[in-house]
Amino acid sequence: MNDKLKNSELKSILIIESNEDEVKRFVDVVQNNCDAKVTSFKSSVEAILWLQNNFADIIILEEGLQPMSVTQTIEYIQNELGKNAPIFISSTKKSAKNDEKLLQKPFTLEGLQKLCNKKIEVKQDALHFSLDYLTEISDGNTEFICGSIEIFKTSVSEQILLLEKALENQDHKKVGEIAHHIKPSFEMLLNDEAAGLCNQLIYKFNASEAPVQIKELRKIFEKIKKELETDFTLKKS
Structure with a gap:
């Protein structure tokens, strides 16, 4: 197990992916390199229902997500549920090296390292109250x-x-x-x-x-x- 990733702040990952083989590959990469728990769903609606009562450090959305699109899902997660976890888009397309939000499939250790680095950089939103x-x-x-x-x-x-x-x-x-x-x-x-x-x-x-x-x-x-x-x-x- 990768000690550097094992000791990272990344503890819970939510992935929405319709391809079971891709989910299995991702879970294998995570289990072999860090202690994060992976929760997976095939549809955006199932994931949103789960997020209403649960927390994820990182959220991964499949490109071409259904029945709600990636954009609709992100807006709902951030605006309706008030979740501010970093969100990545997974795709089989080649991504530019400076595209921080795109996660290449098939999933690899390099992709997992990208998630861990992003988690460390997360900034919390301002509070909605003052004492x-x-x-x-x-x-x-x-x-x-x-x-x-x-x-x-x-x-x-x-x-x-x-x-x-x-x-x-x-x-x-x-x-x-x-x-x-x-x-x-x-x-x-x-x-x-x-x-x-x-x-x-x-x-x-x-x-x-x-x-x-x-x-x-x-x-x-x-x-x-x-x-x-x-x-x-x-x-x-």
Whole structure:
């Protein structure tokens, strides 16, 4: 086993590949050179369902992916699921040496080394929240900050459900009232985008735009909640 690759940060690989022989070849290359676990699917839909509850350090998409194309799959993974793992496209075509996103088939040790190097270079996206305001008003009181965060996670979750229900019932007045209620919660964590969406629902309600705005509001909330459960936990420890 290649000790350099064995000790790399690459631990989980997701590959979407319809050719079983190519999958087997890839798994063999990985098992012979590092400790990464390989999860494989034949279709983009299966992979997306798996990614909803699982994590991959690297994602490899087969060129000509079906039923969703490579572009559609990448957009869904990054925008809808909020995953920022490096994504490679595998192809039998000859690739330019400087094409970092293309992975040559049949899979080789050289390709695996390319994946490991890319993993080390990954940069994390900026967080969707800040604790600066809570820290300032509490003089850094950890108990107060933790309590405020717990209230945010439970209260806003409930209120967004009510917001979605009010829209479903076409109760536009109620939509505005709920948005007004949750706006300070997003302002508390300094997320201007969510606060701006609340303002639109409160003061400039548009029946055709509201469903998209509420969906985006939920998406932002879920991202903040996920980040609070990871980044803030690490900071406390």
